[in-house]
């Protein structure tokens with residue numbers, strides 16, 4: 573199903589946000605949940621809202637859905653968002669974005685622009701410089717004081 577999955581553009585998907593026709597984007601995949609709206613334990617309104625918002629990945633993850641839910645999700649699978657597979661290939665050889673993964677929660681790379689992808693590399697903490705500098709300054713002052721006292725004692729003698 574993964575290789576050769578039908579691709580849908582974001583604008584094509586965004587037209588399906590009604591009770592009679594509701595598509596969701598979750599982890600770069602497209603799901604037709606129209607027939608599931610009434611049965612969804614979390615209610616149909618959250619699904620409709622998620623569809624209207626564009627990408628439902630974050631909302632879906634925030635709920636902490638069970639494995640059963642992720643497995644069930646695969647029965648609504650329609651295809652992938654256009655551009656996602658290309659992003660996976662470019663992302664380092666994960667050429668198997670198969671929804672066949674038992675958990676359904678495949679680890680394929682999200683598309684650029686996916687909120688889950690925008691992880692910043694950890695920046696150097698601004699305090700780390702002072703963490704080093706301050707002890708050094710204290711040591712240097714202690715040494716200077718010691719030198720001064722030693723010299724002062726020698727002069728006195």
Ligand code: HEM
Pocket residue numbers: 596603605612613614615618619622628631632635636637638639640641642644645648
């Ligand atoms: C095809 C996609 C989805 C499927 C198959 C699905 C399935 C389920 C299932 C089976 C449950 C029962 C609890 C569990 O087993 O985890 C559930 C609960 C829930 N889902 Fe979904 N869901 C989907 C998408 C979403 C999305 C996109 C949202 C949010 C916008 C959402 C919000 C919720 C909420 C709020 C609950 C109730 C949690 C609770 O009361 O504990 N679901 N869903």
